[in-house]
Amino acid sequence: MEIAILVFDGLTALDAVGPSEVLWRLPGAELRYVGKERGPVQTETGPLRVFADHALKEVAEPEILVVPGGMGTRALLDDEEVLDWVRAVHERTRWTTSVCTGSLILAAAGLLDGMPATGHWLQMDRLAELGAEPTGKRVVREGKIITAAGVSSGIDMALELAALEAGDEVAQAIQLSIEYDPQPPFDAGSPEKAPEAIVELVRTRAAAREPAR
Amino acid sequence: MEIAILVFDGLTALDAVGPSEVLWRLPGAELRYVGKERGPVQTETGPLRVFADHALKEVAEPEILVVPGGMGTRALLDDEEVLDWVRAVHERTRWTTSVCTGSLILAAAGLLDGMPATGHWLQMDRLAELGAEPTGKRVVREGKIITAAGVSSGIDMALELAALEAGDEVAQAIQLSIEYDPQPPFDAGSPEKAPEAIVELVRTRAAAREPAR
Helix, strand or coil: CEEEEECCCCCCHHHHHHHHHHHCCCCCCEEEEEECCCEEEECCCCCCEEEECEEHHHCCCCCEEEECCCCCHHHHCCCHHHHHHHHHHHCCCCEEEEECCHHHHHHHCCCCCCCEECCCHHHHHHHHHCCCEECCCCEEEECCEEEECCCCHHHHHHHHHHHHHHCHHHHHHHHHHCCCCCCCCCCCCCCCCCCHHHHHHHHHHHHHHCCCC | CEEEEECCCCCCHHHHHHHHHHHCCCCCCEEEEEECCCEEEECCCCCCEEEECEEHHHCCCCCEEEECCCHHHHHHCCCHHHHHHHHHHHCCCCEEEEECCHHHHHHHCCCCCCCEECCCHHHHHHHHHCCCEECCCCEEEECCEEEECCCCHHHHHHHHHHHHHHCHHHHHHHHHHCCCCCCCCCCCCCCCCCCHHHHHHHHHHHHHHCCCC
């Protein structure tokens, strides 16, 4: 089972690695990190460099597509080479998925027109401008498209996907393997739960510094 | 503020990327991905390749050390070059931390003798053999050493560390930025919570396949 994970400069590393950590444990899974070209890409995280081990043209029919987000998505929203690849691959996927601002790429490719979808909470207006119908949910499944909220939500999305692909027991075994028993020290992980001052702080900082940080 | 993250072949990618995604957002943070040599390392995840942008000898006094885990830790437990570096760096860190089986490396370096610590739930006996006193907690802080449980726990650990370094508001802003409002589809993330059959499945598989998967 081929699983393609799009990678690009300005990627948020956890958007790609959260789902990777779940999905590579699926029986028969073969992950491909797919870039415009093979070679290193500079994530926005760290900034850690990761490798694209495949180029777009080398991956034509993955069963699962994962499109992560990050500040680098901005440059991809009018990149026809990437958008064409996403559209072409989507024709035959079993699941087309995104994490965070990765849903902006799916929307720019025309895959989310009029569809419920989610993404990073700071980018909901942009998602709507691109034709989707944003919801506040953490994971939105609509047909074969699954979009997830910001950054860390890719882990939840991937566990749901693991259950769809391989059953609840396998998904639970993966959850236990990665000891995903979250115990954040604060309850500030969504704009509904965080103190208003924190929401404003992040909003202001994001406006000054560009998306999703 | 220099933050060194040890990377090595057989690393679990999320062990390193979870904390990275939190810590690079700290004001003034400069992350270094430190390998025995500079260059690519093959994680066990995917398998994704990531880059060591610094060699051990190039990073002498990081304020924070993060030691991730993975199947590759086994080869490091008697690697004196790595253990010497961990010991030397620890002398001057403000915080020395580990995720998952990374605590085995700290223990092998002699940093956890007789100390409460944690790590991946499947490796608690090994952690005790190496001199630590394993606890079932998700994050254990003992002096300036913070150990975290399996894989995904590095996110929780790093948020706690962010609060210690920069205050609760900054940590909450980071939590909101990465939208860490976990909603796993199952409640099977620890051996106490998972169905017994799932615990046995993971235990059996791990025994056959080597640690922590």
